[in-house]
Each structure stands twice: as structure tokens, then as C-alpha cells.
Amino acid sequence: MSFLEVSDLRVEFPTSDGLVKAVDGVTFTVERGETLAIVGESGSGKTVTNLALMGLLSKRGSRISGSAIMKGDAGNLELIDLADEQMRKIRGKNIAMIFQDPMSSLHPYYTIGDQIIEAHQVHNEVDIEVSTARAIELLEMVGIPDAANRLKAFPHQFSGGMRQRVMIAMALVNSPELLIADEPTTALDVTVQAQILKLLRELQSELKMAIILITHDLGVVAGAADRVNVMYAGKIVESAPVGELYANPLMPYTHGLLASIPRMDRGHGKRLSAIAGQPPSLIALPAGCAFAPRCNFTERVGGGPDRCKSTMPALTEHTPGHFARCHLEGAAL
């Protein structure tokens, strides 16, 4: 059994305009020491999937179903309907999360020392000195110089990259088994992004964490992930080991996504092949493949475009470990 097994996860938000199906039957696994990237555009459901795993969605505002079993140090846990009380015990201890924007995720009125020490104290019955020492150790680990003195600094006294390091230190203070990193480098400049990604790689091999990396940047994925799930309109449309996905994308959406990135190694001036149209509304999802209205390959499907529009293709395994949700025969792309 895998470390984390998510099966048929669904998250729906009732709104005055109708039911928004943000996550529409998602199934995947993550192993220890592995980085799984979840890639998709805004509104594809990548963040909501992970908020559901963390128990961070309001039970009143959303309907969550499905299962997510984590086989960790705390035994086998069903994360989806864990009582709030129990979730609080493992959140921050067994599972931790890093968010995109370090400025709004750190409390501006407390020193970073207070915040990291608090995260340790909540889950460990130890003296404050022990937690302080642990906080210093973590800050040193994430590469903040003069850590002991910097404990007394406030978030605004740090640059964006340094704040992101503080967030990582806080997330790792209890040595979590699973780290969910939601766009951890999107708000950062490229040179700082390179520093942070390198740091995450080093920490992972040291701590043997499982990492779920949520991002829209296929460049980041290429360097940081072991396996990739591509999401579109709340569903996983392709899943493969990282090398395989880039070398041999099977789903037209993945193919289009890769082709639409301006690439430094491809010279300039060439026209980008954009994906026409826009993602569908999550309130009125089409009956068939959600990507069909934007897809250039529907003519080549056995049964023609009508089949794509009327029947949702299943996520099928084409080569070992490489799944795609498409009616097209694997080699046809």
C-alpha cells in the first residue's frame, strides 16, 4: 500500500449560480520520499484537492466525498472525514503545507521566532528552550544566516525569498511525513526560485518526506518532480513519470500546454502554438471530455468529435505508469 492513497475525491461548492464541481473524482497515490507534481491552470482544482486533504475546507460551504488514506506514523488515517480535533493533531505535525504568498501567510504582528516556536509547542510537550533551539536549527537548515538573532525579527524585515524560507522552516519544524507545497515559488524571482527549489530537494532527501508540489509552471515541474498529474476542469487528465510525460504526452491538453510555453532553448521569433478558447465553467461542465471544445484532435478519434462531446473518456493506462484520459489511440498524437 502506498503512503497516501486518494480515491475518487470530490469537492463541490454550492453557490447561488449552481453547483461548482471543483474536484471531480480524483484518484492518485504518493510514496514516501517522492515528489508528485499537480499541474494545471487556475480553476483546475489543484489547490482545492490539497485543501481537502488538509481539512482546510469549511464543512458548511463545501461537500466533500471520497477517501484519502494516509499510512503514516500515526497509523492509517482517513483524512477526509477526520474529526476537527484529530485533524488539528496531525496538521502541522504529520502533514504540513507551504503557501504561495509568504507575506499573507505569516502573522505581521509576531516575530518569526514566536511563530516557529508556537508551531513546535502545539505538538510537543517540551520546554520553550527546546522549541527555541529547534527553531534556530530549522532556520539554519533553510539557510538564514545569524538565525539566533533573526528569531526576534518580524516578517516585514525579510525579503520575499527569505520569508519563503521562514515558511519552509515553520512547515518542517515537526518533521512532517507529507509536505504540500502550493505554488511555493510563484511569487519569487527566478534567481530566488532556483535557491528555494534546490533547498526543497536537499531537505527532501534528508528528511524522506513525500511532497505534493502544486504548480502551473512546467519548467519547475521538469526539475523538481518524480511523477506528474495534469489536472483540467477538476479531473486528472494525464498522469505519468516526469520524463515520460514530457517526452511522450498522450493527452492533447498536455501536448498543447507544453507547446504553448515560450522556451529559451528554442530560439526566438517563432509563433507560439496557443490553445484556443478558455477552460469551461465548472458549473456547466460538458457531458463528455471537458477539453473537447478546445481540442484539435477530435476529428481523429474513432467515432469523431461527437464521441468526445458525449462520452467522458476513462483514465486508462497506455504504457506502464502512464495514464491518460482521452479517446485517441495512444500513438496518434
Added chain:
Amino acid sequence: MNDTPIAEVKNLQKFFPITSNSIFARVKGENKAVNGISFAIKRGETLGLVGESGCGKSTAGRTILKLYEPTSGEIYFNGENISGYSSRKMKPLRTKMQIIFQDPYSSLNPRHSVGEIIGAAFTIHGIDSVASSKRDIKSAVQELMERVGLNPEHYNRYPHEFSGGQRQRIGIARALALRPEFIVCDEPVSALDVSIQAQVINLLDDLKDDFGLSYLFIAHDLSVVQHISDRVAVMYLGKIVEIAPTEEIYQRPHHPYTKALLSAIPIPDPVLESAREQIVLSGDLPSPSNPPTGCVFNTRCWKAQARCFTEEPALHLLDGSEVACHYPE
């Protein structure tokens, strides 16, 4: 063909005062956002301006359009020195120069319909050659909407009814309304998803040819800049450290900072990505209110020597590039 550059700046500086918080606000110092830059943009050319957050690239773009008053230096538009122009004197020139902003959410007035947003340009400038009455404005606006890929029937809709990519198209239509010659694109695709980003880049490319535009294309994403620009200028801490034709700068970067910046960009291909040689810069950008003496990059440069801390390097020619470094690559 007219050889006069469409836009040119010479030794442009823009400082923002830093004031203390007391009632008797005193100027404590200056944020040297743009600290003496010079470049020229030829007609029909796209100059990419890249750098990390806080390097002064957006301030530079806005100062060229005189949306900020320059602290010192000269700005030429079509050969005309506009540095000292009052806003009244600028108004007729404004039809020739436009800007497209990064955030398509905050740059459109949520209470105005698309028609009003795009049509405002005509009304403000009392343009009658394109549109003499309200009805003509409507048809001119709808023509523009069609040109940028929006449905002209959406004339009466409000910004919130559009997606991010469509909003950016509204911003582009607004900028095009008065048939400008020069557009500053300030991070026009940074807020968009990849598949939509490609649509907008292609649109900007097409419009450039159709309308005979020149762009100053400001972005932090070097792969986007490479795609669209003829020449690229790299900024660091208010200075241009390297400026060169696109092919040249990407293949043979001369300034250590350019080299580090290029090496930090992830390549969307796991095989190339793992083989990529990466220079990870240590430290952060120094404060622009107190830049290092000598070369501005000396605090993070692995090649810095004594001379770099005392003598500021000037831009000089090197194999077709201009580079500001004592020890270029």
C-alpha cells in the same frame, strides 16, 4: 524610412523620496529606482526590459511615458525632447504612446462597461476623424474588440464578466484605440495562465505588424522576453547592466548577472533540465536606497575584485553587446 528612434532616454534618473513618519515629514533618503539609464528604441522594434522585482524596470517604463516626472535626464519621443513638458503639452502626444498593464483586474474600472472603457480614449481626446458621434465611437470600439479577439456583442458587458485573458484583451484594445506608435507593455502576460499567455503573446505579435507598433516589453520572464523582443536590456538595481540583440544575449551573455539570470530559468524538459548548469546566486537584491558603491552587482558577484568595489563600470561595446562590467564573460 525615418531613422529617428521612436523613443530614447539619456541618463534617465527617477528617485522617490523616503520620508519619515513624523508630522514634519522630512526626506530621509531616496529610493533610487532608476539610476541613470540610456537606450533608444527604433521604429518597429521591440525592446525587452528584464530584471527581478525592484530593479526599476516598471518605473523606467512609466517615466518614459512621463507618467512619472523624471528626476533628471532626457526623454525623447520621435526626436522631440519631452522631459520638461507639462501635462497639457503632453496631451496631444499621449495619443501616440500607450501602456498595457500587468493586472487585468485592477487596471479596468469595474463600474464601466467595456464599451465605455475602450471608448473613453476617443472622448478624452475629442477625436473626430475616427468617430464624430456616439454611434461612430461604438462602431470603432466594436471594430477594435473584434481585432483583439473579443466578441463585439459584448460591448455592454462589465469587466467582471470576462476571464483574465479576455480582460487583458480589453486593456490591449484600449491601448490601440488611438492608433498609437509606441506601447509600453508592463508585464502584460504575467498574470495569465500558460495557454492563455501564448494567445496574448501571439496577439501582440500580430498587432505589431498590422499597426506598425514599437514596443517596450517589460517582463521578469526571460523566456517570454526572448520570444517577443528584437533586443533585450537587463536591469539590476536601477542600472542597465547589459543590452544586446536577443540572439546574442541569450547565446553569449557577457555580464555575470545576465548569465546567472539565464541559468536560473527552469527548462520544461526533464532531460535538459537535469543537465542544465545552474548558477545559484546567493543573497538578495540590496536596497535601492543605498546601492553598493562601484558595480551594483558586487555584493552577489562571484567574479568581483577590488576594482569592482571602487569604480563603477560603464556600458561598453563587446562583440555586438553593450555590457557594464569590468570583467565580462
